[in-house]
Amino acid sequence: MTTERADAARNRAVLIATAREMLAEVGADKITMDALAERSGLGRGTVFRRFKTRPGIFMALLDDGERAFQERVLSGPPPLGPGAEPLDRLVAFGRARLGFLRENREIARAAFDGRTPVPFGPPTTMTRLHIGTLLHQAGVAADLDILAMQLNAALDVPVLLYAAPECDGRDDEGFEERLASGWADLVHRLTR
Incomplete structure (x- = not known):
């Protein structure tokens, strides 16, 4: 089992929390990779590396x-x-x-x-x-x-x-x- 780097774990926690906030506020249809990156303050590449696809956000x-x-x-x-x-x-x-x-x-x-x-x-x-x-x-x-x-x-x-x-x-x-x-x-x- 590989241990997640501390910065990657922090980013994951921020992205999950941000996605949950967005879900409550605007619903699933409005959550996109770009919107999640902008709202979380993390780079678009970080979001894509973490989730790969939009459905990947929801799987996470x-x-x-x-x-x-x-x-x-x-x-x-x-x-x-x-x-x-x-x-x-x-x-x-x-x-x-x-x-x-x-x-x-x-x-x-x-x-x-x-x-x-x-x-x-x-x-x-x-x-x-x-x-x-x-x-x-x-x-x-x-x-x-x-x-x-x-x-x-x-x-x-x-x-x-x-x-x-x-x-x-x-x-x-x-x-x-x-x-x-x-x-x-x-x-x-x-x-x-």
């Missing part, structure tokens, strides 16, 4: 958010973090993951440039491992690798990116709650 924002999410899962308070029963953690994990994906939907849409096979990048190994571990701890007797992969798919980003909650006349948050309730139901049925 997702990666940054994913790290924070994983920290909550690994060491946050129960039931999401350690200390709760495995099934309670699994339900809490699904609810938190769906919330995370909903909160980052605009970023994920901007990260998807048609060349990226999955808008959030490759499936997270951490998510599948975490689900598999909780299933094992709950005593589920099955092919846990496959089951974890299938459950991970239920929490996958395309559901939230492309499912249209407004098509049934319900609001976005109601849709998220329905997905979270469906996740809890799925976990409880699976582990009976």
Whole structure:
């Protein structure tokens, strides 16, 4: 593992913070490589080296958010973090993951440039491992690798990116709650 130079780490932090500010103020559509360079006070070359493409900005924002999410899962308070029963953690994990994906939907849409096979990048190994571990701890007797992969798919980003909650006349948050309730139901049925 290579260690990031101190100046590169500072630049990354400045660019991520600036991109988040711009996202809140003007939305994803207005964030460009040039606008990010100007707003951050860093050179255009620095921005291009760091992100390579405009979708790279959003992939970096997702990666940054994913790290924070994983920290909550690994060491946050129960039931999401350690200390709760495995099934309670699994339900809490699904609810938190769906919330995370909903909160980052605009970023994920901007990260998807048609060349990226999955808008959030490759499936997270951490998510599948975490689900598999909780299933094992709950005593589920099955092919846990496959089951974890299938459950991970239920929490996958395309559901939230492309499912249209407004098509049934319900609001976005109601849709998220329905997905979270469906996740809890799925976990409880699976582990009976």
